[in-house]
Amino acid sequence: MKIAFSPCPNDTFIFHALAHGLVPNAPTFDVTYADIDITNNLAAKQNDLDVLKISYAALPWVLDEYKLLPCGGALGRGCGPLILTQKSENGKADPNVLTGRRVAVPSERSTAYLLFRLWAAQHVPGSIGEIIVMPFHEIMPAVRDGKIDAGLVIHEARFTYPSYGLQLLTDLGSWWESDTGLPIPLGAIIAKKSLDVESIAGWIRQSVEHAWEKPAASQEYVLSHAQEMSPEVAQAHIDLYVNEFSLDLGDEGYKAVTTLLNRAAQERLVPAIDAKALDWKKKE
Template sequence: MKIAFSPCPNDTFVFHAWVHGLIPGAPELDVLYADIDVTNHLAAAPGGPDVLKISYAALPWVLDEYRLIPCGGALGRGNGPLVLTAGERTGISGPAALSGKRVAVPSERSTACLLFRLWAAQQVPGGLAEVIVMPFHEIMPAVRDGKIDAGLVIHEARFTYPNYGLSLLADMGSWWEADTGLPIPLGAIIARRNLDAERIASWTRQSVEYAWAHPEASKDYVLQHAQEMDPSVAQSHIDLYVNQFTADLGEEGYAAIDALLGRAAREGLVPPIERSRLR
């Protein structure tokens, strides 16, 4: 079975057991490790992998071919994307100062970008000059070096941005949670509609449960793919992004997905979808 997910610690932690043949009855996986922008496009292209991790923001474009798997993804509180600047030298002291500025985002169809556009519609009068897509690991150096005015960052950048001399302008997660009272839907696991979704969900959930029961087992695998990340940062990343919603979305998880995609559809940012297609 072909699967694509990012090399980030939460994904490698979640899928370690399945990738290494530790889930009884689960098929062998042929893994493609790819940035979220790559997996978002793979899901929308003909002949994509059987199972993928994509942004929830990309879900409305792929539901004809794929269905949402209710576990294995990233959804939670206190883990939203951050808008960063290079501090006082930029002259950007608040959200309104982003008007007419150039901002980098990690995939046009990422949940991070979707949240940012919803936030900017409220907070940035006059709008942005340009939104530029960059691989997420290139964004902080670009902000630091003055190549762009601000950057929207995800993943371990929450913990490492001070190392680049950057300043936090806004936390998309804090804004979303204050505005809706709901957790943030970040990354979804999807599977082709011609596959047995219940079995895929079962294997994925077993892999999550194995990871929690044997946290030491995946450490070498996680760090191998974590782009020279400090082990403590990798663990903080896992602790933040692997939570109760990773084991099962539950009613609150589905409500958060519906709220995000419903609001985005009303703003014309994503195609509208039937709620029933999420289950």
């Protein structure tokens, strides 16, 4: 069975057991490591991947071929994307500075981008100037060097942006949580409808449980894919993104997903979806 997920610590931690044949009765999994912007595009095209990690923002484009699984993804609190700028003279964060400015984003089919656009519609007078898609590891240096005016960052940038001398303009996760009372839907796990999705979900849950029961077992694997990240930052990344929603979205998780996608559809950022399409047990 072919699976694709990112080399980020939360994904390698969750899928360590599945990728290494440690889940009883699960088939062998052939792993492709790819950043989520790549898997978003793969999922929207004809491909031979059976299971993928994508952004929830990309979900409306792939529901004809794939089902959303209730486990293995990234959804939580206190883990949202950030908007960063160079430090202001007075040290104060002012959304007005984004009016007519150039903002770098890691993808236009990402939850981070949807949150940014929804936040900007409420807080930025006028409109953003130019949106520039840029690999996420290039965004902070570009803001620091003045090549762009602001950057939308994700992942471990939450822990490392002060080292670039940058200023936090807003924490989009905090805004989302205060505005909705819901956790932030970031990364989704999907599987082809033609497969036994219930069994796949069961294997992923067992992989999550194995990771929690034996955290040391995955450490070498996690760090080997962690892009020169220190063990401390990698662990902070896991602690932030692997939680009860990784095991089961539950009612609150599904509500967060539908709220995000419905708001984004109202702003014409994504196609409208039928909430029933997210029911992973529904037969076609």
